Amino acid sequence: MAKTKWIIEPSKLIIYPKRNLRIVGLIFFVLIAAIIFFLSRSEKDYSTGLTLGYYGVLLLIPLLLIFIAETKVIFDGNSRVLYKKIGFLPTGSIPFDDIASVQAYEIMGSGYNYRLFKKSNRHGKGIIVSSGYSKATNPNLIQFQQEVLPKIDELVFANAPVIPKQTIYDFQFFKEEGGVYLLRDNKIGSLIIGLILIGVTVSILLNPDFLTNEGSFQKILLTYFPAIIGLALLFAATSNIRFDKSQRKIIRSTFAGRVLKEYPFDDLIRFQIIRKTTNLIYSGTEVRAEILLPAKNKTTTLILKSFIGTKKIERFLDEANTILGRI
Known part of the structure; x- marks a missing residue:
């Protein structure tokens, strides 16, 4: 099954963390299309319009998976802004200065993926920037670590100002x-x-x-x-x-x-x-x-x-x- 895809340019990095859903969507599309063909040949009594409408709704499920598979995270070094899109639809942006880290995140004890965390919520759910991996020896994961992570460091953190932690005197916890x-x-x-x-x-x-x-x-x-x-x-x-x-x-x-x-x-x-x-x-x-x-x-x-x-x-x-x- 396909894993993380990415495109590296001199001042831009584009990551497709959910491309594996494309294959899943295509498999479901073929299966549902086959079921629709079989039912259309065997069930002659239903209204054609109603049947086509019902089948159309079923086909929306794999088509939606294929659309979500085109989710991409864009690190734009020129504007120093991260953009997130699903297909052609923009879903948000984060200035590089608001990014705290990109690190591995455990997935229910069965594997992990890489996620981006904001400074305002360093320990939240984060933004997914890679597919999920079950083994550290996965070739796609090793390539991701060797190519993508250094590029993120270059674009996001290389010129980021270092802000030292301040000693706390007023304790809340x-x-x-x-x-x-x-x-x-x-x-x-x-x-x-x-x-x-x-x-x-x-x-x-x-x-x-x-x-x-x-x-x-x-x-x-x-x-x-x-x-x-x-x-x-x-x-x-x-x-x-x-x-x-x-x-x-x-x-x-x-x-x-x-x-x-x-x-x-x-x-x-x-x-x-x-x-x-x-x-x-x-x-x-x-x-x-x-x-x-x-x-x-x-x-x-x-x-x-x-x-x-x-x-x-x-x-x-x-x-x-x-x-x-x-x-």
């Missing part, structure tokens, strides 16, 4: 007390729901006749499952994360401080931005810390914060990096 920065996290909802679910299990245990008509497995499940979920929510509600500048450690406290795990600042490798979906619907973005465990010669991840939107993630990362001394 951390509460500072004596050099210890407590990560703010509203957990009252988890605490209340956890207590309610545990209360459900207690109520069932106090009323053994409540589930007399259920089988043994169903009775055990309905009795103890709410308590399991409730305990998990209580565990989350009694946990917190602190950045201790004096000790230069990230400290995770659970069970109201009874269990502590400490990670030195120097063992923090990077922050991971994980975009989550549930049944193909966006369900939030997590910021995680990837931390080296030298004694075990492996890494672990620590979930720091979840966001419904993505525009505040960059601010959160700037605050965390300020505490870490990286800004």
